[in-house]
Amino acid sequence: MSEVDSGLLPLLTDFIAELRTAGVPASMVEAMDAMAAIRHIDLADRTVFKTALAATLVKNARHYEAFNTAFEVFFAAHREPGAAPSNTIERFQQSGSQPDIADLKRLLLKALTDQNPDLLQLAIRRAIDELAGMEPGRPVGGTYYLYRTLRRLDLEELEQRLWVLSVGAEATALEERLARDDVAARIEALKEEIKAEIRRRLVADRGKPALAKTLRKPLLEDIDLMHATRADLDGLEAAVEPLTRKLAARLAQKRRKPRGGRLDFRRTMRRSLSSGGVPLEPVFRAVRPHKPEIALLCDVSGSMATFARFTLQFTYAMASQFARMRSFVFIDSVDEVTDVFHPGVDFVEALERVSNQAAVVWLDGHSDYGHTFEQFWAGWGRELSPRTTLIVAGDARNNYREPRADVLGEMAATVRALIWLNPEPRSYWDTGDSVIGRYARHCDSVYEVRNLRQLEAFVGQVALPRRGRITQLKAGSVRY
Numbered sequence: 001m002s003e004v005d006s007g008l009l010p011l012l013t014d015f016i017a018e019l020r021t022a023g024v025p026a027s028m029v030e031a032m033d034a035m036a037a038i039r040h041i042d043l044a045d046r047t048v049f050k051t052a053l054a055a056t057l058v059k060n061a062r063h064y065e066a067f068n069t070a071f072e073v074f075f076a077a078h079r080e081p082g083a084a085p086s087n088t089i090e091r092f093q094q095s096g097s098q099p100d101i102a103d104l105k106r107l108l109l110k111a112l113t114d115q116n117p118d119l120l121q122l123a124i125r126r127a128i129d130e131l132a133g134m135e136p137g138r139p140v141g142g143t144y145y146l147y148r149t150l151r152r153l154d155l156e157e158l159e160q161r162l163w164v165l166s167v168g169a170e171a172t173a174l175e176e177r178l179a180r181d182d183v184a185a186r187i188e189a190l191k192e193e194i195k196a197e198i199r200r201r202l203v204a205d206r207g208k209p210a211l212a213k214t215l216r217k218p219l220l221e222d223i224d225l226m227h228a229t230r231a232d233l234d235g236l237e238a239a240v241e242p243l244t245r246k247l248a249a250r251l252a253q254k255r256r257k258p259r260g261g262r263l264d265f266r267r268t269m270r271r272s273l274s275s276g277g278v279p280l281e282p283v284f285r286a287v288r289p290h291k292p293e294i295a296l297l298c299d300v301s302g303s304m305a306t307f308a309r310f311t312l313q314f315t316y317a318m319a320s321q322f323a324r325m326r327s328f329v330f331i332d333s334v335d336e337v338t339d340v341f342h343p344g345v346d347f348v349e350a351l352e353r354v355s356n357q358a359a360v361v362w363l364d365g366h367s368d369y370g371h372t373f374e375q376f377w378a379g380w381g382r383e384l385s386p387r388t389t390l391i392v393a394g395d396a397r398n399n400y401r402e403p404r405a406d407v408l409g410e411m412a413a414t415v416r417a418l419i420w421l422n423p424e425p426r427s428y429w430d431t432g433d434s435v436i437g438r439y440a441r442h443c444d445s446v447y448e449v450r451n452l453r454q455l456e457a458f459v460g461q462v463a464l465p466r467r468g469r470i471t472q473l474k475a476g477s478v479r480y
Contacts, residue, residue, distance in 0.1 A: 015074040023219040142198040221453040244317035291323035299394030301331040307423040330372040333362035370404035393421040396436035409442040
């Protein structure tokens with residue numbers, strides 16, 4: 001191993017450990033592949049170095065953001081500004097101890113207009129010194145300091161002034177459009193440089209592992225659906241379709257794959273005639289896996305709305321794996337919405353229709369599982385059959401009303417399987433107004449389904465039942 005490799009190995013080891021902690025599945029073999037790859041590249045080329053690590057350590061596009069965050073911490077670019085024009089520096093330093101925002105903006109504008117990287121680095125460092133308010137040892141991420149800096153610099157005004165300077169008086173419409181795109185790219189690059197400088201200072205102050213821990217975020221598939229931000233929801237929305245396509249293809253392949261059933265004695269003996277009566281080649285009955293019928297009953301009240309949204313979206317994207325799919329939503333009253341989610345429907349529009357048209361409020365708009373089960377059993381109970389798998393999705397928080405678990409028991413006796421999906425952490429079950437324990441006695445399985453990963457695993461289990469029973473997930477499944 002070369003001297004360069006020996007010096008880089010501890011840092012690369014810490015980097016891979018951070019990836020694993022963040023949830024990126026980087027194996028020992030992949031770590032060895034990464035070390036082998038970087039021996040054949042120019043380590044001084046940061047872009048090539050990053051590409052080599054990503055190619056060997058990242059197997060899923062959803063994990064690249066976590067990889068990028070860790071890389072920027074452990075392999076932050078160190079830059080020293082060159083010589084800037086002395087008159088510019090002196091004029092800037094004459095502003096005194098109080099930050100002069102106007103001087104800062106003029107300095108940034110000159111650096112961006114001249115495209116002078118040394119002057120730009122000087123302006124960025126002074127802007128962070130004066131505006132970010134960084135405090136040594138404070139356990140916050142760079143986002144807080146970045147916000148304080150950008151808010152006071154007012155980049156929208158800076159972008160407008162830069163665009164005016166970039167466009168001539170007689171510029172055509174095309175030239176104006178190109179100039180605007182160029183200016184937007186320079187402003188975006190400025191944001192990234194400010195972020196990078198803040199990150200370098202935080203690394204110097206607290207060290208790489210501590211900063212990586214501060215910046216660490218859960219992977220997209222591990223985000224809690226009940227507490228997702230708007231940005232998280234957008235990412236989850238984009239991830240649902242490719243996830244379901246992959247899962248549907250895998251399930252369809254497994255259905256086509258022949259699986260041996262019970263021994264076919266008659267055909268085995270008939271085949272043995274060609275070998276003198278010796279059964280050299282046993283024949284087994286073919287197993288014909290059937291597609292289950294699904295009835296999905298979702299709580300759409302309050303914080304359950306986001307969970308119900310992704311449960312409906314994910315399950316309907318897998319509708320081809322079910323013989324029949326019916327959906328019901330409820331708060332303190334239940335309504336069928338199967339017709340809303342027909343094939344090819346725009347799911348966002350369908351959700352709006354459900355919100356505006358579904359009759360899910362009976363009394364006060366607070367969850368009432370007992371009344372919901374009574375109404376569902378009276379209105380649709382006759383349509384349940386031993387071929388139906390009934391799935392209830394909700395937190396079982398009944399607002400201290402009568403739970404009517406006996407009605408759920410009657411439904412459980414009618415259907416093939418009754419499954420409950422609970423998006424709350426298991427430690428919250430049966431606390432406060434939660435009555436999940438009383439309902440769980442009548443369920444075949446109760447699952448903690450808090451994120452997209454658990455939802456994907458659950459749908460895979462339901463779509464591929466074995467021997468007429470719903471198989472149990474080793475993680476997240478509870479049998480009372």
